[in-house]
Amino acid sequence: QQQVKQSPQSLIVQKGGISIINCAYENTAFDYFPWYQQFPGKGPALLIAIRPDVSEKKEGRFTISFNKSAKQFSLHIMDSQPGDSATYFCAASKGNQFYFGTGTSLTVIP
Amino acid sequence: NAGVMQNPRHLVRRRGQEARLRCSPMKGHSHVYWYRQLPEEGLKFMVYLQKENIIDESGMPKERFSAEFPKEGPSILRIQQVVRGDSAAYFCASSPYSAGRNTGELFFGEGSRLTVL
Numbered sequence: 001q002q003q004v005k006q007s008p009q010s011l012i013v014q015k016g017g018i019s020i021i022n023c024a025y026e027n028t029a030f031d032y033f034p035w036y037q038q039f040p041g042k043g044p045a046l047l048i049a050i051r052p053d054v055s056e057k058k059e060g061r062f063t064i065s066f067n068k069s070a071k072q073f074s075l076h077i078m079d080s081q082p083g084d085s086a087t088y089f090c091a092a093s094k095g096n097q098f099y100f101g102t103g104t105s106l107t108v109i110p
Numbered sequence: 111n112a113g114v115m116q117n118p119r120h121l122v123r124r125r126g127q128e129a130r131l132r133c134s135p136m137k138g139h140s141h142v143y144w145y146r147q148l149p150e151e152g153l154k155f156m157v158y159l160q161k162e163n164i165i166d167e168s169g170m171p172k173e174r175f176s177a178e179f180p181k182e183g184p185s186i187l188r189i190q191q192v193v194r195g196d197s198a199a200y201f202c203a204s205s206p207y208s209a210g211r212n213t214g215e216l217f218f219g220e221g222s223r224l225t226v227l
Binding site for chain 2: 006034036041042043044045046049089096097098099100101102103
């Protein structure tokens with residue numbers, strides 16, 4: 001059973017546009033929702049994270065929106081740049097259990 | 111503070127050989143996770159270890175795969191009698207998590223890419 005469902009699988013955005021990636025989770029016990037960014041040939045790196053007591057968190061051009069009642073959260077990348085082209089993974093965790101989405105391949109066209 | 115170190119970065123094996131992948135967690139981290147990533151796919155959890163203990167191996171195939179994290183030295187993921195389907199990138203991650211305090215973050219290494227001929 002997929003604990004975290006992520007969409008879309010791939011995304012193409014023009015430079016300067018907004019990239020939006022969505023995730024949904026099942027287990028209401030999850031208490032930490034990170035997003036990881038992975039460049040080709042590299043390991044995933046933490047990008048931004050949120051806890052369920054907050055509905056939104058912003059760090060620079062990256063924003064997480066969190067809807068606890070709908071059990072959904074999303075990553076918004078404002079003013080998308082070609083350097084943002086990477087694979088993005090959402091995740092949900094409780095204690096030492098981490099569950100990852102299947103990833104979204106983002107391509108930002110110059 | 112060095113990050114999570116994995117080696118080898120690339121490993122080529124013929125079918126039937128053994129593959130050993132090593133992971134040294136970040137300094138001060140005593141929790142290690144192993145994930146497998148196939149091309150165009152996400153991260154599949156394999157095993158979670160603490161020093162000298164396997165906590166959760168529910169994602170690891172019961173045959174041919176084993177993992178350990180000894181008191182001294184790196185964590186090792188061992189694949190015996192490799193088959194072509196084992197070709198993948200294997201990522202190790204460490205966490206500073208300790209009982210009662212969840213920082214919620216995993217720190218990943220750069221992965222070991224196994225190719226089985």
